[in-house]
Amino acid sequence: MNSSDSRQLTTPAPSPHDYVGTPALATPAQVIVDVLGAPEPQLCDPAEPMIFADDLAAVRGDGVFETLMLRNGEVHNLQRHATRFVTSAAMLDLGEPDLDRWLAATELAAEAFGASVGAPEAALRWVYSRGRESTGQATGWVTVAPIAADVLTARQSGVKVMTAERGFRIDLSERSPWALIGAKTLSYAANMAALRYAKAHGLQDVIFVSDEGHVLEGPTSSVVVLRDNTLVTPPIEAGVLPGTTQAALFRVAEEQGWETAYEVLSVQDLIESDGVWLVSSVRVQARVTELDGHEMPRAECADEIEQMMWEAVAH
Amino acid sequence: MNSSDSRQLTTPAPSPHDYVGTPALATPAQVIVDVLGAPEPQLCDPAEPMIFADDLAAVRGDGVFETLMLRNGEVHNLQRHATRFVTSAAMLDLGEPDLDRWLAATELAAEAFGASVGAPEAALRWVYSRGRESTGQATGWVTVAPIAADVLTARQSGVKVMTAERGFRIDLSERSPWALIGAKTLSYAANMAALRYAKAHGLQDVIFVSDEGHVLEGPTSSVVVLRDNTLVTPPIEAGVLPGTTQAALFRVAEEQGWETAYEVLSVQDLIESDGVWLVSSVRVQARVTELDGHEMPRAECADEIEQMMWEAVAH
The missing domain is CATH 3.30.470.10 (Aminotransferase class 4, branched-chain amino acid transferase, N-terminal domain)
Structure with missing residues (x-):
């Protein structure tokens, strides 16, 4: 005052x-x-x-x-x-x-x-x-x-990530159309707050998780997981936005002989996977290098995966 | 196109x-x-x-x-x-x-x-x-x-209301500060969607309810319930905004010898109560005349309650 x-x-x-x-x-x-x-x-x-x-x-x-x-x-x-x-x-x-x-x-x-x-x-x-x-x-x-410059850094060096409870019920979208789950609305204050919280704790990004422990999405990205020769992402029904970059990636990956799947995933599934990426339109890809404190080593085929991500957004 | x-x-x-x-x-x-x-x-x-x-x-x-x-x-x-x-x-x-x-x-x-x-x-x-x-x-x-003119109508004639699942966990605010529960943010798209949904179904307003069935608040109002000689509202810990009008009302009511309480309430509690009001700064008060199809008759002391609501916002 x-x-x-x-x-x-x-x-x-x-x-x-x-x-x-x-x-x-x-x-x-x-x-x-x-x-x-x-x-x-x-x-x-x-x-x-x-x-x-x-x-x-x-x-x-x-x-x-x-x-x-x-x-x-x-x-x-x-x-x-x-x-x-x-x-x-x-x-x-x-x-x-x-x-x-x-x-x-x-x-x-x-x-x-x-x-x-x-x-x-x-x-x-x-x-x-x-x-x-x-x-x-x-x-x-x-x-x-x-x-922004931090977009380039994330592409090149990846991101350290925390999981964060989003607090929506997984079946909310069907019963409660007013929750607007799956719509890309301008009401992003909570998404921005989650990113600020992560940054205040020395991290760069967030993966939202449902009450049931199901992996959802990042505040401004989709989650893509590599498991053997399959790329996996949570299904829309989990309460996530349909990812434009993720969809384009899956098409390219299928053309190149990779398997793709929409599956309910736990945080443990991510930690035990061969790699996790946050994909979005402008940043394109940021590999998760650390998830809730667990180091996520770079798989041998990571270059190939990331190359496909770049191809996916090239047209 | x-x-x-x-x-x-x-x-x-x-x-x-x-x-x-x-x-x-x-x-x-x-x-x-x-x-x-x-x-x-x-x-x-x-x-x-x-x-x-x-x-x-x-x-x-x-x-x-x-x-x-x-x-x-x-x-x-x-x-x-x-x-x-x-x-x-x-x-x-x-x-x-x-x-x-x-x-x-x-x-x-x-x-x-x-x-x-x-x-x-x-x-x-x-x-x-x-x-x-x-x-x-x-x-x-x-x-x-x-x-707006519909504010006057609601004051005078009350509102027909539906309950709507908001989908937040009741303990989310403690564990997930990024959910911004209790902050009055500009991200109101879901609140506005709930009101549109109600209006499309011939109603005028909404009361949000938690997963556990606990009464929360309206999209732009607090819920105040009359039970015998007590005015009751859900506690902040339920995941609601601190209501400015509700707080002012409780002060006036206490001065005039009414009891006030912050209590977890179910929808059934509302239906069985002596009256439910949605209170907010500009509309001040709108009595709930129908809740999920149950008619809510006007209590004898409703005039007195509403008079206190007007006194509460008079300074």
Whole structure:
């Protein structure tokens, strides 16, 4: 309540990320496209605000999103993201997204990012909100920003991980559609809190586990386990998001003669496996090097597995 | 993906609310104060956007809020809201809010609302976000908007309610601080979905119940039960938000010779009680007239109970 408290909130905090391929920036290297606010998607000045104070995305986390990898000007795994985006929107009773419009916005954003920032890799995000509380008008926007340096580190060196109880019942999604399990909503505060908790304990990531001890997913990733010659991931019915990168990986792996399976997994299954990876669109893959304090040695075939992960997101 | 889909998203939807005391408005009757973006809180044009596209409130629901009642120019139950706001912020590892600053912003917003919109009752909201992803700069704002007509209806006629499994374990908050149980975060998508589900089934509100069958809270309210001469509410340890209106009510009730208690309650306890109310800051009270299809007759002393609820929020 004194003036030093006041300064605490008004002095700009240090940037949380060092961006790859760009210097530290006072004005962030971003591209913003407004998708729904005009007859056609249009570029916005990233130095200006674009969301109203009563937008339900900002005051209720009431909307859905996707994060896509933009690499050398190309968006990857687009169809799977689009499918999940439409499914998430339906689960929240949002109007069906006009995909042509979102794809036009994506193209516009990717071109503008190439022309202005030009980093080789970026995270391209679709955000679709229920819109303004006062008007009922839906809002949607696309952002592109360079990827954070810790993403590169995780790809190269892997991540130390803790398991964390998520606290949802495994059968909640069937009985309780309002829990929105399987929808990629903007209400990610608990996911972000779990990541902060891990980082505060010297770790880099989290794997959520159900009440029953079943492995679920990371806060922003799917869990893929190597067991002999089989890649295994928890089934959707466990209460996880359908993973776009995991799905693309499984297709590539099957083409290359690996087995794939959707199976209920315990934490012990992970510890005894031949390898565990967290896979997601922008980071692509981060091998788990330590799980709840157990060292997870790198399997001989890890290079081959990770190569498949990169192939999976290359188109 | 044809042009009619496109129009679906760009044509303004009808306003979701008729506001009390103001005509239907194309530009909403709002007041917006930016709390953290300048050396002092300042009024913003409500017709202009004020939040950046990468604000973590809007893309992750990563922040906290309070909704206060503004009645005839006065904000009610301020200290309890301020206390909970500080607690919520701490649970999310946000910087401690400078309350002097938030109170100055609140005063500015209330005065501007009185001068411009002038409705007798309004909802005044504090939103405190982790801020912009690209800069790490925290953001915060205060909005004031007239209350919706269905709030008046619920006060006068009560609400038909369904119970809904929330799916959290009752002891999750102790073992899993990342679940943020007890923090009033912006990640309210599931709460909003539960309310939509109820409304789609001809009801007006929801009471969440734990796995164990313990009564928790409404999506935007506390549950207060009348049993003989005692007012009962579930304990915080059940995994509910500390209710500001409930706390104020209990103080008034104790002064007037009623008993109060924090007790684990089952749905059957509610059905067999002498009355159930959903209490919250802006709606104040809505008596449950039907619970999971069971009619809940109005007790003789209901007028007295509701009178105490109004007294509780009068200062």
